Amino acid sequence: MSTTKFELSRNAFGKLILTNEAGEVFEGVSPVRAFPIQSPLISISMVLTDGREVAWIDQLDDLSEESRILVLEELEGREFMPEISRIDSVTSFALPCTWKVSTDRGETEFVLKGDEDIRRIGRASLLITDNHGIQFLIRDMFEIDRHSRKILDRFL
Known part of the structure; x- marks a missing residue:
């Protein structure tokens, strides 16, 4: 799989908003790591609250700096696994x-x-x-x- 082209932003309530290449807007998306321990920076799915995947990130480096920061902030807020x-x-x-x-x-x-x-x-x-x-x-x-x-x- 390759990284889906999209842009990320936050709404006034702090929820992530994803806009894909086709111009579709998805509010309240969350990043979910496929391999959170072995490969935390690759294979990340962007999903809606019902679990439906709307975008795929092959590697975080494929994203713009702004989108990468938003994904990492969201992951840190959801995951708590001290090393x-x-x-x-x-x-x-x-x-x-x-x-x-x-x-x-x-x-x-x-x-x-x-x-x-x-x-x-x-x-x-x-x-x-x-x-x-x-x-x-x-x-x-x-x-x-x-x-x-x-x-x-x-x-x-």
Whole structure:
């Protein structure tokens, strides 16, 4: 697939408005990533509230600077998946336990209930779900610091 030609803007209420090449106007569109973890900057669908796709973005770089910024702002507002950069400590290697971590959104702590709450995504990524259902991402478990890797090894 290739990127659909369109322009984006916001209305007075902050909703995205998409105008395609044919001049059709769609109000309230939302970007949805096809591969949010493995390839977050490619394969993005622009959909209406009923789920109908009205445009396709093969790569974000295909868009104008203005449209790219609007898509990224909308995605950030809808998605909340902090990325863990370091595991500072765990209270125990028995479950449940409390993890203290540093993320791209600051430092936090959460409770890991069970082994099933750590899932592998592809070869190197991990998705960790806390006791409240919040998902934390480790993009590459082989790139994380040595201390964090030692802790991870005890749970994998």
